[in-house]
Amino acid sequence: MMLREGGGVEAGKNTRLLQLELRESEHLADKLSQTVSDLTTVLHVKEAELQYWQSRVTQYRQEALTLAKRSNTLKATLSEFEFTIECQAKELGALHAEQKGLKEELVQAYKEKEELLQRWMDEKREEADRLNKHNDTQERWQRLAKHLKKRTHRKKGRVCSHIDLPSE
Template sequence: MELWKSHVRAELFHRDCKQKDPFSGLFDKVSRLEEMLAFHVKLWQNMDTCSSKENGSSRCPDEGGSLYLRMNELEFLNQQLKHKISDLTSNMYLKEAELQYCHSQVARYRTEAVVLAQGASCLKADVEEYEYQLECQSKELTALRLEHSSLREELTATNLHNEQLLDRWLEEKKEEAERINKYNATQERWQRLAGRLKKRYRLRSRPACVANSSSEIKPTESKTQRPPS
């Protein structure tokens, strides 16, 4: 609520209290006077009826009937007091019942408060345990992150080293393949050269073989021929 609204509300409440204070007890007094007036009117009517029935011979015991009026007022007040006492007694019983109910509610709320306090203490203990576990897990996570970063660096270095080794191995294999190719080419050249030499050697050695074979065949023929008869 704004400040000026609260100020206006307080001033109006103060004004109402000032205006109601002079008249606070007048309504109760007026109601009691009206009741007494009605009682007096009824009482005088009863007195008039009694005097008319007795032909005016017997009046009230005292002059003006003040004692009779006073006695009836006391009886009326006594009845009012009895009604008030009965009302107050019933109100007291009701208040005692309400008080017992309030006591039962207070006891129930107290037990509920105790149960809730126990639950709150358990929850507080659980929260502290969870906080401790969270702190431990955060520390473990920090350590794992550091380890992960170191392992990643090691993995990067290992991959770089493997790439270097692979490049070196490929270079070595390439050089070995070149050497093998050179060796194979040399072997092919030597084989071709050896084949040519063998071919030339065969071509050169073939006439000698033919000559030798012819010289060996002629004597055999002469030996096999028969003389003429």
């Protein structure tokens, strides 16, 4: 009987050990289940974060593309402006040269005008002098003629005091 009793005690110990191992296994299984659950939650959180960051990367990529396009457009516009400025600078240089030539022509035209005006004034002065001399001569002739006429009238009046001369 001892064998039985010893076997029973041993079986009871084994059962207890098995129950303890079972509980420990269940406890480990619960812990493992909780760990898996926690890891699943962390995985979902990480997947959500990954999606968020992927969307941010996509957003930033789109912004980068938009900025690159805008940059290219601005570069093209800048290039056009630089070309326009270069053309306008050349045109301005040509206009300055033309303006300089026109100023020189204007100075020359003023000189010619002054010379022409001086010549005209000299000619008019000479003409006025000639006219004044002519007028002086005419006045002298008229005075002489008047004087001679008076003398002639006096002499005729003495000679022919009774003859009336027609008035002029």
